[in-house]
Amino acid sequence: MTDENLVRTPLYERHQQLGAKLIPFAGYEMPVQYTGIIAEHNAVRQQAGLFDLGHMGQVDVSGPQALDYLQRITTNDVSQLVPGQAHYSMLPNPQGGVIDDILIYRRPGGDGYMVVINASNHARDVAWMKQQEAALALNAGVRDISDETGMIAIQGPNAVAITKTLTSDPIESIPYYAWDKASVARVPVLIARTGYTGEDGFEIYPAIDQATTIWDALMAAGADKGLQPIGLGARDTLRLEARMPLYGQELSDTISPIEAGLGWAVKLDKGDFIGREHIAAIKEQGPKRKAVGFRTTERSGAPRTHYPVGVNGSPVGEVTSGAFSPTLGENIGLALIEAESAGVGKPLQVEIRGKWIDAEQIKMPFYKRPGA
């Protein structure tokens, strides 16, 4: 079953050569697994994994009024970013829901910003950002640079050591949520100490025509350190264990950042921004729904997105993401439930194939890497 309209990243041939199982994802033909989701998940936690992220989008925002513009259209405080620093944020809609979750990187020279957006929201985000630039009459220089920008992640306990063999730049000194220019495998890149796995490592941004060079160099450099290519299947189980949200599941147009437990990425005091009043009201009154983490306490299949969640047989919400956790060896999940039922230690049930399965609400993240 192929769809000729699917886009391929520059690394498509590599995925084919590695025997990847390819699936449609956000309009792209992407690897969901190579050897197996559990083996790949474990490789990232124990050694290192390499991810093709060519499907994600990048938007340059470097005009003279870039800062004012980004402050208005995002929830986090962009004025806090020093050159070379990054933060997690969201694009709110006027009703206080979320259009997308994003990373904003302030360029190392201080001259502008790069916003990284989800593949699934690429067209919508760019249209919204350009529309707001015009509506706010701010010269922000919004430019979609996805077609020029490659993106590859290397994550895991050996990720930094592997990457270090390909550069003489002090990349090991780049702090968490910072980035810098470097030369990796003699390719000029921006290299960021960010990721979506809960492990140490980098997200690397070469020019798009150098993506294959970076991939090949890392695969060779990592061969004796257990580096494996990692598909979207393990990407999902890794981020869930680290309690990282996935847009479309934990976040949506009708879920507030406050309900989603992401109020830490909302800075109401930074000044006015889209949806601010609605978000502030929910924060002040207390959200009616809350995101909670849980584990099942009796033997069952995995909890999955949209499965009903209840207390004493009465529905209180639904699962937003759930899976068998390879690292923990048990079923875990995130659910959005009525606030009165939320609380670590409180009971919960998940409906799996017509049966209420016992679960308990637990502290998050489900997994924290040693030393973090």
Place this chain on the structure above:
Amino acid sequence: MSNPSDLKYTKTHEWVRLENGVATVGMTDYAQGELGDITYLELPDPGTSVSATEPFGVVESVKAASDIYAPVNGEVVETNEAAVGSPDVINSSPYEGAWLIKVKLDGDGGGALMSADEYATYLEEVAH
């Protein structure tokens, strides 16, 4: 992994060994490959009646859940508890280590079963 020639096969990718009125049932190599890493298995209790083409159990992988269908009519007399405890054996050893249930046949058992060759031809049609 080729499909053993001493077994019979269903269109829903189960294999069957018929011996002295007892059917041993498992999932084929094609099925485990399609599912990916198997994380959970649910089997019926001994004594349960099963009917050909009706589901008798559930198998889950990281990405999917799937019913397992009985190839014959009869009564479950034994289940593979080791496979329930370590369902990944279905991935690593779908024919030997991962038999799932043994069924005492009701009459001749019924069921539309294919030979190994017929199953191989069938796979060429379904497996894009």
